[in-house]
Amino acid sequence: MTKRLDKGKHWFNEVYGEGKADGLIEMQTGLAQDLARFGVEFNFGDIYSRPGLTLAQRELLTLASLVTIGGLEAQLRGHTRGAIRVGCTPTEIIETVIHTVQYSGFPKALNAIRVVTDQLVELGIEIPPALGPDDD
Template sequence: MTERLDKGRHWFDAVYGEGASHGLVAMQQGRAQDLARLGIEFNFGDIYSRPGLTLAQRELLSLASLVTIGGLEPQLRGHTRGAIRAGCSPTEVLETVIHVVQYCGFPKALNAIRVVTDELVELGVELPEPLGPN
């Protein structure tokens, strides 16, 4: 279990920043710490650590999934930061949200793009210009 947790912490911190995995567990109380640790072990120790996709690709896929599910704004903000940290451009992040509109519909995509855009602005990255008339 320690190896799995260590692997998970490595990838979690790669996405969210140094020490973030310890912070996630520490902000929980009681058995909620177990759930946070299990999430780090499974999501990041088992899934993110698999070969075949780059961290940037994984972050774009995570964004696409969160947009289609909807209602997960804190995770959407976190994975927007993670995507930029992993080397994705603001265009790639925003185009990922635009791409999934065909699967999730305009309400979810419009809500998500607002959250993502706000997060990109907060990060201080330059937003790409619109392609069409506004």
């Protein structure tokens, strides 16, 4: 195993839990495992391991990016779990999605908020109440 892969596995497991990096790679078949390994090495070994941002900040930025791209529901679910695991609050996660509406548009933000809130409920986490029109 390379130093880069070791570093990537460390940070991936910090976000998702012990052994999850190996699980991601092993869920692929044969040559396809290389793509999963590249993701662990680059995304987590090179990017997530950089100083300057906390894991919580990185997860909120990742959620915002995924919402803006759109159509990445599986990744939104995974990074919602990761965000909770590294200490983000449900309010921070939901407000991150709400914040993206000005850049991504309502269809992407509404689709994403459904995925995120469903994942939070699945994790047994209470969704914060709406502020309402008079609470802004």
